[in-house]
Amino acid sequence: MPQPDQLPPGTAWTEPLLREVFPDAEVIEVLPRTGGQLSTVYELRCADPAHSAILKVYAPEWAWKQVKEVRVYRILAGLDSLPVPRVLHHMPDGAPDGRAVTVLSLLEGRPLSEASKDLDASQIPSFYREMGAALATIHQVGQEAYGYMTDHLLDPRPDNGTYMRHQFAKKLAEFKTLGGDDRLHDTVARRIERDGALFDNCRAAVLCHNDLHEGNVLVGPGDVAHVTGIIDVENAIAADPLIDLAKTDYYSLGRGEPERHTLFEGYGPLPADAAERLDLYRLYHALELWDWFRSIGTVVPLGSIADDIARLAGQRSDTPS
Structure with missing residues (x-):
C-alpha cells in the first residue's frame, strides 16, 4: 500500500x-x-x-x-x-x-522549529512564555482519571501514583526489550522506588497536550512575532499537569535558562514540590524518547538520550531546573 x-x-x-x-x-x-x-x-x-x-x-x-x-x-x-x-x-x-x-x-504562521532559524536568539524566550500560558490554559480542562486518551480513557487509573508507576514499568520493560543498558535500567528503577511517592502529590488529572514542542507551535510574522497556533494533539493524555510542562522543557531543543524561565513564568505558580516532580517527569520523557527512537531504528540520538537518563536518574533538585 x-x-x-x-x-x-x-x-x-x-x-x-x-x-x-x-x-x-x-x-x-x-x-x-x-x-x-x-x-x-x-x-x-x-x-x-x-x-x-x-x-x-x-x-x-x-x-x-x-x-x-x-x-x-x-x-x-x-x-x-x-x-x-x-x-x-x-x-x-x-x-x-x-x-x-x-x-x-488553516492557521497563520509556521512552526517555531522552522521560524527560529530566521529569528534572533533574544526573541525565543517570549515564545516560551506563551507556550507556558497555553499549557496553563489547556490544564483548565479536568479529567476524571489518569490515562491515555482516545474517544475515552484507555485503562484509566484512579490516581497519579498508580498511573506513573505503571508507565515507568512499561517503558522500562520496553527499554530492556529494545536492548537498553541493564545498569541504566536498574538505576531508573531504583530512582522510582526511592522517589515515586512524589507522584501521589498530584490530586487531580487534567487534559495534557503531551507534545508541545517547537514543531507543534505556530508563530506569525510581524514586528512583534507571537504564537498563532497550537497543533498536533495526537499524544494527549489525562495526567498531572507537571508531566506536560516537563515535556515541553525536555523537548526544548537545547534551549537554555532564558527559555526555561519564561516557560515557567508564562505557566504561573507551581506547587511546592514542582522541582522534584519535574525531574521525575523529565526522566520519564527521556526514557520514553529513547524507546521510541530505538523502536523506529533512529540510533544517532540514543547515546545523548541515555546520558540524559543517567543524569536524571541520579538527580535531586530543590528548584525547577
Whole structure:
C-alpha cells in the first residue's frame, strides 16, 4: 500500500472533501506541510484564500488517532484564548487509498522549529512564555482519571501514583526489550522506588497536550512575532499537569535558562514540590524518547538520550531546573 506522501498530488480528490465545508471551494494547489511519523499533512490552497485549509492523512495503523484528535481539538476549541485549528470535516476513508482524513482550519504562521532559524536568539524566550500560558490554559480542562486518551480513557487509573508507576514499568520493560543498558535500567528503577511517592502529590488529572514542542507551535510574522497556533494533539493524555510542562522543557531543543524561565513564568505558580516532580517527569520523557527512537531504528540520538537518563536518574533538585 502506498505511503501518505505517495498519494496523488493533484486537486481532484481533495476538492470534494473541502466542498463538504465550503461548497464553492476551488483547490488550486496541494502543498506538503510538516508532518510526523504517524501522518502526513497538506495545505489545500484555494482560489479564495478564505477556503484554504489543512488536510491530515493518517497512516493505516494510526487511523484510530483521528477520533482522538477530533475529540481533543473540539474540547480545546471551547477555550477561547487558545489558538487551535477547528475541525471542519473528517472521514475514516476519505483518501483515494481508503486512508482516514481530517480537514482542519488553516492557521497563520509556521512552526517555531522552522521560524527560529530566521529569528534572533533574544526573541525565543517570549515564545516560551506563551507556550507556558497555553499549557496553563489547556490544564483548565479536568479529567476524571489518569490515562491515555482516545474517544475515552484507555485503562484509566484512579490516581497519579498508580498511573506513573505503571508507565515507568512499561517503558522500562520496553527499554530492556529494545536492548537498553541493564545498569541504566536498574538505576531508573531504583530512582522510582526511592522517589515515586512524589507522584501521589498530584490530586487531580487534567487534559495534557503531551507534545508541545517547537514543531507543534505556530508563530506569525510581524514586528512583534507571537504564537498563532497550537497543533498536533495526537499524544494527549489525562495526567498531572507537571508531566506536560516537563515535556515541553525536555523537548526544548537545547534551549537554555532564558527559555526555561519564561516557560515557567508564562505557566504561573507551581506547587511546592514542582522541582522534584519535574525531574521525575523529565526522566520519564527521556526514557520514553529513547524507546521510541530505538523502536523506529533512529540510533544517532540514543547515546545523548541515555546520558540524559543517567543524569536524571541520579538527580535531586530543590528548584525547577
